Amino acid sequence: MEYTRLRGIGVSPGIAIGEVFLTARVIFTQPKEYIPPHRVEEELARLRAATERTREEIGRLKAEIEARIGEEHAFIFDAHLLILDDPAMRAGLDRLIREENVRAESALSEIHENYRRIFESIADEYFKQRQSDVTDVLIKIYKNLAADGPAVPEDSQGKILVAHELLPSEAALRLSQGGVLAVALDMGGQTSHAAILARSLNIPTVVGLRNVTAKVTGRDRLIVDGTDGEVIINPPLMVRKEFQSKKVKYEAYRQELRRVATWASVTLDGVRFAPMANIELPEEIGHALSYGAEGVGLFRSEFIYLQRSTLPTEEEHFEIYSRLAREVFPRPVYIRTIDIGGEKALPQLKIEAEPNPALGLRAIRFSLRNRELFRIQIRAILRASVRRNIRIIIPMITEMEEIGEIRVLFREAREELTSQGHPFDPGVPLGIMIEVPAAAAIADLLAREVDFFSIGTNDLLQYYLAVDRSNEYVSYLYKPLHPAALRLLKHVIGSAIRQGKDVALCGEMAADPLLAIVLLGLGLRTFSMNPIFIPRVKKALRAVEVRTVRRVVQQAMKLRSAQEVEEFIIEKLLLKYPDAFLMTGPSF
Numbered sequence: 133m134e135y136t137r138l139r140g141i142g143v144s145p146g147i148a149i150g151e152v153f154l155t156a157r158v159i160f161t162q163p164k165e166y167i168p169p170h171r172v173e174e175e176l177a178r179l180r181a182a183t184e185r186t187r188e189e190i191g192r193l194k195a196e197i198e199a200r201i202g203e204e205h206a207f208i209f210d211a212h213l214l215i216l217d218d219p220a221m222r223a224g225l226d227r228l229i230r231e232e233n234v235r236a237e238s239a240l241s242e243i244h245e246n247y248r249r250i251f252e253s254i255a256d257e258y259f260k261q262r263q264s265d266v267t268d269v270l271i272k273i274y275k276n277l278a279a280d281g282p283a284v285p286e287d288s289q290g291k292i293l294v295a296h297e298l299l300p301s302e303a304a305l306r307l308s309q310g311g312v313l314a315v316a317l318d319m320g321g322q323t324s325h326a327a328i329l330a331r332s333l334n335i336p337t338v339v340g341l342r343n344v345t346a347k348v349t350g351r352d353r354l355i356v357d358g359t360d361g362e363v364i365i366n367p368p369l370m371v372r373k374e375f376q377s378k379k380v381k382y383e384a385y386r387q388e389l390r391r392v393a394t395w396a397s398v399t400l401d402g403v404r405f406a407p408m409a410n411i412e413l414p415e416e417i418g419h420a421l422s423y424g425a426e427g428v429g430l431f432r433s434e435f436i437y438l439q440r441s442t443l444p445t446e447e448e449h450f451e452i453y454s455r456l457a458r459e460v461f462p463r464p465v466y467i468r469t470i471d472i473g474g475e476k477a478l479p480q481l482k483i484e485a486e487p488n489p490a491l492g493l494r495a496i497r498f499s500l501r502n503r504e505l506f507r508i509q510i511r512a513i514l515r516a517s518v519r520r521n522i523r524i525i526i527p528m529i530t531e532m533e534e535i536g537e538i539r540v541l542f543r544e545a546r547e548e549l550t551s552q553g554h555p556f557d558p559g560v561p562l563g564i565m566i567e568v569p570a571a572a573a574i575a576d577l578l579a580r581e582v583d584f585f586s587i588g589t590n591d592l593l594q595y596y597l598a599v600d601r602s603n604e605y606v607s608y609l610y611k612p613l614h615p616a617a618l619r620l621l622k623h624v625i626g627s628a629i630r631q632g633k634d635v636a637l638c639g640e641m642a643a644d645p646l647l648a649i650v651l652l653g654l655g656l657r658t659f660s661m662n663p664i665f666i667p668r669v670k671k672a673l674r675a676v677e678v679r680t681v682r683r684v685v686q687q688a689m690k691l692r693s694a695q696e697v698e699e700f701i702i703e704k705l706l707l708k709y710p711d712a713f714l715m716t717g718p719s720f
């Protein structure tokens with residue numbers, strides 16, 4: 133048995149060693165099969181019957197998953213029902229059968245190919261991953277075309293699941309059974325449903341391995357290292373021993389995470405701070421809270437559009453926001469209105485390509501040009517605010533006038549809701565993202581106009597330092613400790629504090645222990661980040677005293693470069709507070 137090592141993307145940390153369970157790859161018919169014209173009606177009826185069987189199947193799966201691992205994981209099946217009923221898709225299938233006289237199987241295959249091409253042209257990784265929902269539904273209809281319906285899945289318990297792709301419903305069904313040791317997939321990315329689910333169920337998972345299904349057989353033994361993104365086929369004894377000890381260390385680390393999650397968020401000198409979670413899907417709430425999140429500091433609402441192939445209605449928006457508010461209650465939820473446009477294209481909307489998308493029609497600029505979409509979203513958020521734990525964030529504010537326009541729209545939405553008898557929180561706080569340098573520069577003026585700031589350092593620093601972080605030629609210039617960045621952040625945080633307004637930071641900077649300590653010294657108290665980083669940031673902030681950190685940061689601000697700042701801070705703080713830098717953890 134050959135010993136091979138494969139590299140992929142680790143999307144759920146942890147290590148598992150065990151036997152393989154290889155799931156069959158689902159493929160549509162190739163080549164095309166035709167029917168004689170007089171059989172068209174019969175073929176359409178066959179397709180309709182399969183669609184109805186699929187509807188029942190999705191309903192059954194939903195109930196089963198709900199009972200097994202809770203409502204939050206059954207959510208994708210609602211999305212699947214919407215895809216199943218998508219008028220454009222159904223019309224496309226009917227047209228292919230009626231006009232091109234193809235078999236229902238071939239029509240499904242062609243529609244699938246069309247969707248694949250659309251999704252492939254999308255730059256945003258998360259949006260791209262949503263193709264699997266469409267595939268999932270189409271495959272279900274496909275299998276239901278067979279007279280005997282879909283096969284009962286075999287048992288993958290106690291084994292390592294290896295598959296080409298784990299479609300969302302399959303992921304929910306198999307992973308929720310408990311007992312799957314790990315997952316290794318050819319396809320997938322960080323934000324695929326399988327990855328999100330595996331993380332929340334703590335199943336070590338590596339995706340994007342390209343050809344793991346071609347390399348393994350059902351007789352092989354595997355190691356899956358979800359922390360470092362590696363899969364090892366038929367490891368020799370030495371390698372097995374090495375990973376056994378890595379597994380023991382990782383498990384000790386997880387124990388530590390669980391302990392830290394229950395600790396109070398308070399510095400050594402008694403100052404409270406609040407770690408919060410950035411999430412993209414309501415399904416992530418349980419996971420975020422288990423890491424010690426004291427609320428959702430950023431819900432990226434644009435991701436709602438990815439759950440479906442048509443535009444979400446006000447009711448659909450409302451259900452999602454209500455669910456967030458309910459499940460996070462009594463903690464706060466910061467809902468950000470959509471940040472789409474630019475490179476975040478949406479299949480449902482015809483957004484024109486722009487020559488310079490990062491500086492183009494995105495976020496609030498897009499919403500103010502698409503007022504009806506914006507109005508629907510505002511109404512839904514307000515309606516969901518009855519528990520009084522929702523806060524609204526407007527992304528990419530550049531100038532004062534935008535706030536004026538937004539206030540008018542909010543007033544109109546409130547008046548409408550009142551006249552229609554819908555209850556809402558009249559005092560729902562309205563805040564803005566500070567992520568355009570011009571907004572940061574006038575933070576003192578903006579702080580008078582809004583209820584809070586949320587600093588988006590991912591965009592703010594890329595615009596301020598003129599550096600695209602994903603461009604390998606210039607990414608070395610992306611330095612959050614650049615003295616210019618520190619001056620700007622000090623001004624923004626200080627402006628909010630002087631006006632008595634809340635200020636949070638939700639860029640990736642908040643997830644780095646050293647940078648979080650610097651931000652604490654600049655006066656920040658609310659840190660929102662990918663939930664997996666909460667324990668290490670919490671541990672770092674608990675280990676320092678604000679009075680010392682403030683003084684050290686003030687001195688560091690007089691230095692000339694990011695490197696000098698970093699060295700100075702480490703030198704001054706490491707010896708005094710060694711615990712602050714002890715916890716590193718998985719590197720994603």
Ligand code: PEP
Pocket residue numbers: 430432471567587588589590591592638639640
């Ligand atoms: C940011 O820009 O820092 C931010 C949190 O927003 P996003 O990453 O969604 O652009």
Ligand code: MG
Pocket residue numbers: 567588590591
């Ligand atoms: Mg941003």
